[in-house]
Amino acid sequence: MSAAPVVLRAEGVRKSFGSTEVLRGIDLTVHEGEVVCLIGASGSGKSTLLNCLDLLVEVDDGSVWLGDREITDPRVDVDLVRRDIGIVFQAYNLFPHLSVLRNLTLAPTTVLGRSRDEATALATSLLDRVGLADKASAYPDALSGGQQQRVALARALAMGPRVLLLDEITSALDPMLVGEVLDVVRGLREDGLAVVMATHEMGFAREAADRVVFMADGTIVEEGPPQQVLDAPRDPRTQAFLARFTG
């Protein structure tokens, strides 16, 4: 897997909010087609790291690289960078005043200059893929949480990103709905899209991740294949964290 080219790389990323140091020097490399699961307790810095990778949060120090370009350079056009990086949030954040279809076509038509027809065709096929072809003309508030999250995934995919960041996308869903969202993510893996996913779904991480990264107190404590990190953790903090899931 490490033979594949690098899509996204963080180098010594640091971030503080006020006096709280949330990230204390993160190094992370994501290869093409790789699914990386970030695990760790709430407050360990997973979400902040994802927001730093998408430049929604400005890093205090260190750098983020998309391919061989440093995107934390202030001279970089962030709107261009974000065409290549998709992100899906825990709270879906769909646009409530637009139909499901328009949620998907807005960015492709206005940012990429696609024609309405072209964008609609792509959006329809993506909706079909997440199992919501019949909801194209519905509005987000009329959908269940799981459906909204699947729309959010399709919306991110409509921009054709090189890497997708998923920020605890199943945390607001009940167990019945978690499955339908994870099924979509599983499909992405087969497409060879790079995915970085903060999650508490250990079963999913074990089965679908190429690499599991355990974070605690703003650092990466341990990383490796899921069997190694989840089944034979070396660091006592990883062991303690995982014990709460299996116990």
Place this chain on the structure above:
Amino acid sequence: MTPSARQVERQRYRRRRALLRGAVAAVSTVLVLGILLAVVLTAPGWDRVQRTYFDWQDAKDSIRPVGEAFWLNIRLFVVAEVIILVIALVVAILRVVPSPALAPLRLLATVYTDVFRGTPTLLVVLLVGFGVPALNLSGVPTSLFWLGVTALSLSYGAYVAEVIRAGILSVHPSQWNSGRALGLSYGRTLRHVVLPQALRRVTPPLLNDFVSLQKDTALLSVIGLVESLRAANIISQREFIFTPLVVAAVLFIAATIVLARLADWLTVRAMRRESGGRA
């Protein structure tokens, strides 16, 4: 499916309760209105009040001149409203956009809202109505209609700008974030994501300002525009009756109700659509 005995009993109880509540409302309404009417109609001065304020013949005689003058109020209102919306949108956006190139315009926008929100509308009308023509500038409108529209637009533009700005600031930051995360620029996120939500949210307060604007077209009578209030006043001073003023009031109220129902309808329609018919 036939409802269970329990459900039938419930429905019977609910029907009885609804009937009882309706009866209570009807009786108390009749009672309160009856007492009010009795007090007014039996007052010693009622005959004179009726003759001066509520004379049916006077009303019929004045409806034509006052009504024709009210058409001017409506034209003033509609033209001013369009201009106000444009001014307010521009000013509100200037005040929220952080671009450094706009710094001087932002300052100007802030000064504008501070000055015109703080000045009584009547003063603005007088200053524009008499001050601008006195400048003798070429190319500046001198018709009373456009001077009046300018004065109202300046005054109300400031109010409405602040309403729209509040609406923009009330849209949750996560909406900005998800727009930007999709690669939309600041301007496009504002235009396609934030503004539509903001404007929908501020429809009720905007309507409030426009109702107020509708009434304030009457202020333009002070610079010599013969709108409905002025027209009614002319008749009432000639004939020593006040009924024409009441006729003008009724016309203002009628126009307001139309505007209010329109805004209600727009709001409900948007809500229905977004909640998938559940609201």
